[in-house]
Amino acid sequence: MSVTIASPLAGWATPLSEVPDPVFAEKMLGDGIAIDPVEGRLVAPGAGVVVSVHPAGHAVTLQLDAGPLLLMHIGLETVGLAGVGFAPKATDGQRVAAGDPLIEFDLDVLARKAKSLITPIIVTNGDAFALETSVVESAVAAGDPVMTWRATGTTAVDAAADAPIxxxxxxxxxxxxxxxxxxxxxxxxxxxxxxxxxxxxxxxxxxxxxxxxxxxxxxxxxxxxxxxxxxxxxxxxxxxxxxxSGMGELRAVAAAPEAATETVGELPTTLTGVVAVAGVAIGPAFRVIDPAAEVSEQGQGIDTERAVLVAAKHKVRTDLDREAAGKGDAAEIAGAHLALLDDPELAAAAAAAIGEGKSAGFAWRQAIGRFADQLRSAGNARFAERIDDLEDLGRRVVMAIHGGPEQAPPPPGAILVADDLYPSQLIALADAGLAGIATARGGATSHAAIIAAGLGIPMLVSLGAALGRVEPGVELAIERSMLSIAPDASAATTLRDRIATRQARRQAALATASHPAVTTDGVRIEVFVNLGSATDARRAVEEGAEGCGLLRTEFLFLDRATPPDEEEQRAAYQAIADALDGRPLIVRTLDIGADKPAPYLPQAAEENPALGLRGIRLQLARRDLLDTQLRALLRVKAPLKLMLPMVADRAELAETRRALAKHAADLGMAAPQLGIMVETPAAALTAASLAAEADFFSIGSNDLAQYTLARDRTNPAVAAGLDGLHPAVLRLIDETVRGGNAHKRWTGVCGELAADPQAAPLLIGLGVTELSVPGAAVAETKALVRTLNLAQCQALAARALIAADAHAVRALVSEQGQ
Incomplete structure (x- = not known):
């Protein structure tokens, strides 16, 4: 009897012997064929019963009614993806008909993450069936006959034995x-x-x-x-x-806890999150102790509890005053916490609870919780991140009342692991030599993330609940948006070597930080810095920054009840200009809205705030904000240029230029140059038209990539695939530079791409003449530019524009030794 088996996939049929995995190629599991899929859908090749769908969703075993037991394994080394990219459509024990869906999978995800997409289709009960014919080296559609098997009428039988077991x-x-x-x-x-x-x-x-x-x-x-x-x-x-032995996949099994705990599936070997602070790190996991003390609800008398709360707030205020007297982001955040500590609404809520007989700690925690719930119910990511500040303040006051457990210091080079991280917890560990930070929750713009950035500590957030099952001491590795759990020895060694090489490169770059960035064939590239404060500016000058290519002015507008007035803005901008000591200062006007809301700017709920009222759109809708900021900036004494965020058409630029000209005339001065941020595909594609109105372009590669590739950079489910070196993004950069050149306008890049060593030769090859990078990357970027040759960069960029995808572009750069 012969049995014909249909293809469960559309793709290219290949001999099993050509599968780049000896388990399949040597037919250890059985004979069959392999199919390189062109569609992300695996269907039943015939009627039968699903024996099992692997928990990782990458493989299914089907008992066909005709007799063969069929294993279909999508891709190679896909079990380690822990289900990412797979959506099983069948369950164990389910009866299916030919063509019924078994598994749907994301070809793009697997192409990036798997060793190969090639899918073995194997008859595993080969003792009962022998392969007669198979279709190979041919395109097949799902449902096409691809194999014929002959029943042998025999089965393998284990030898029976009465021997002891x-x-x-x-x-x-x-x-x-x-x-x-x-x-x-x-x-x-x-x-x-x-x-x-x-x-x-x-x-x-x-x-x-x-x-x-x-x-x-x-x-x-x-x-x-x-x-x-x-x-x-x-x-x-x-x-x-x-x-x-682990068979090459050894991972130690943690000792079972004394008490039974609920688990949620198997801990994967990698977790994907959102990059809050870019960088590479490896080290043992270290967990902070949750310091939340048990707080009794009932107080010991109204007067007693009032006195307890006053004393606790005094202690916390003293600590915050000391922190606020310092410099940098931590000092600014401490100042914000001081304002919250003395907030009259919080004080009134706590006093009312004490008046009802509650303890000081309970009353304060309840007051904090009430306002945190209000922020949480707003459903806005930026507001939600401010919950951390409230809860951190609540924790500090409660600890001042009740005390907290002693926290052992982390081992050198540890990676801090937490469900979420409060600013004060990180400040307390600022000098502990942390290698990295990984949190299950939190956001990329949280205050903890801001502090981590100031400390230069790589940080991933939004890694999910599975992070809670990582045991202290387990080795972790941070690279891009991935957290690797217990990486194998080879991967760990490679990563440590890369970190050591980068540290050596950084030290060498710092030694020549004051030297200009000039290519080997004499082309001058300006290396500027992205700034958010005067402290950042002073530090960047020491790193060799030649100016500021992006001053984010949102730092003045967020986390406050009212917007800053003209004089407060002028003073803040002037302090930054003074820190730059005469170097150029390019200021981005207020980029607020979407993921950066402000309490004094009530906005209706938006289905898609990233495409809503934000950037220059919001400023033109709220002319009072725009006019005040323009007047403040015009009064700054510095070599100043302005640029507008989120421009999509020429009318937005023209209207803002008219406002700038009016305020400059009123102040009796010439208007500074006015450029735009190129963050939308619309701006890139109409660059030639915009250049007639704009004085320069600065490409915000983060948003440009996000909008071009339709991947939300704050969403951990898709952010890992966001790469500014995708050819589509590079073509938009090329279009922008060409449009600017048509009117003799220069183009810079101020997004994350500017600091990517693999991107620099491509950007320079496309004609970008200014790179604005984070302060810690200035010296290394300048050193890298000095190793490049413009003609070679141009040739490399031309090839990158026609590459297949970002992976191909990066491979191309690597091949050229860049």
């Missing part, structure tokens, strides 16, 4: 659980021994160790308590030893 218990140390590759190796090994050998799951279900598919169906995760048993002691020992 040998058992060996162990906790499964395989990082990704018992998936296809280790199952195949176990089955091959078990076949070398005559007696039956079984794998027993924690549920008690036992399957033959000679059947890889049967073992897959157990869906055994990392750490599962399993038993290997059989009548052949040598065979049991061999299989157990192989499992215990």
């Amino acid at each position: 040998t058992t060996r218990a162990l906790d499964l140390p395989l990082a990704h659980g018992l998936h296809a590759r280790p199952a195949a190796r176990i089955a091959k090994l078990a076949a070398d021994y005559p007696g039956p050998i079984e794998i027993v799951a924690p549920s008690g279900k036992a399957v033959s160790a000679r059947s890889a598919v049967a073992m897959l169906a157990l869906a055994l995760p990392h750490g599962a308590a399993i038993t290997v048993r059989g009548s052949d002691p040598d065979g049991v020992a061999a299989v157990a030893d192989l499992l215990a």
Whole structure:
């Protein structure tokens, strides 16, 4: 009897022997074919019953009614993705018909993250069937016949034995659980021994160790308590030893907690979050102790509790006064907390609760909680991040009343792990030598993130609840938006080598920080700095910054009840100009709205605030804000230029220029140059028209990439795929430079791309003449520019514009030794 099996995928059929994985190529799991998919949909190739869908969603085993037991494994090394990119559409035990969906998957995600998309389609009960024909080296559609099998009428039978049973218990140390590759190796090994050998799951279900598919169906995760048993002691020992070795995927199994705890699935080997502070780090996990003290609800008398609260607030005020007297972001945040501490609404709410008989700690915590809930109910990410400030203040006052547990110092080079992180917790660890920070919640613009940036500590946020299951001491690695948990020795060594190389490179760059950035063939590139305060400016000058290419003025407008008046703004801008000591200062007018709301700017809820009333749109709608800021900036004594955020058409620029000209005339002075931020595809594509009105362009690569690639950079589910070196973004940069050149306007870049070492040669090759980077990147960027040759950069950029994707662009740059 012959059985025809249809293709479960649309794609290109390939011999199994060409799969770049010996488990499949050597047919350890069985014979069949492989298909390189062109669509993200796996369907049933015939009627049958789903034996198992792997928990990671990347593989399914199907018992066809015709007899073959079929394993379909989407991509290679995809088990480590922990379900990312996969959406199973069938469940264990479900009956399906030919063409029914089994798994849907994201081709783009797998193309970036998996070793290969090639998908083996294997008949695993090859003892009962023999492959007769198969379609290979050909395009196939889902449902096309691709294999014919002949029933042999035989089955393999384990040798029965009355010998005593040998058992060996162990906790499964395989990082990704018992998936296809280790199952195949176990089955091959078990076949070398005559007696039956079984794998027993924690549920008690036992399957033959000679059947890889049967073992897959157990869906055994990392750490599962399993038993290997059989009548052949040598065979049991061999299989157990192989499992215990980790088979190249060893990850230590944490000791079981004394009390039973609820778990939520298996801890993956990588977590994806949002980059709050860019950088690379590796080190042991260190958890801060939750200092929240138990607070009794009932007080010891109204007068007593009032006195307790006054004393606690006095202590906290003293600490905050000391912190606010310092410099930098931490001092500014302490000042904001001082204002909250003495807020009359908070004081009144706490006093009312004490008047009802509540304790000081309970009353203060209740008052804080009430206002935090109001912010939380606003449903706005930026407001939600301010909850941390309220709760941090609440924690500090409660600790001043009740005390808190002693926090042991972190080991050198540790990565701080927390559900969320309060500013005061990080300030207390500022000198502890932290290598990185990882939080389950939080946002990229939180005060803790701002402090981390000032300290130069790489930080990932929004990593999710799974982070809570990372044990202290486990090695972690931060790179881009990924947190690797217990990376293997090779990966850890590579990362440490990269960090050491970068530190050496930075020290060498600092030694020549004052030298200009000139390419090897004499082209001058200005290396400016992105600023948010006068403290930043002083530090950047020491790093060799030649000016400020982006002053973010939002720092004056956020976290306050009313907007700053003209004189407060002028004084703040002048302090920054003075710190730059005569160097050029390019100021971006107020970029507020969307993810940066202000309490004094009530805005209706927006379905998509990133595309709503923000940037120059908001300023033109609120001319009082724009006019006040323009007058304040015109009064600053400095080599000043202004630029407008989120410009999408020429009318916005023209209207603002008229306002600037009017205020300059009223003050009896010439108007400074007025440029625009190129952050929208519309601005890039109409650059030639905008250049007739704008004096210069500064490309905000973060937003330009976000809008071009339709990936929200604050969303951890998609932010990992956001790369400004995507050819689509590079083409928009090219269009911007060409449009500016048509009117003799220069173009700079002030987004994250400007500080990316792989991006610099491409940007210079496209004609960008100014790079504005974070202060810590100034010296290294200047040093890098001095190694580049313009002609070579131009040739490289031309090739990058026609590359397939960002990965191809980065590979191209790497090949050129950049």
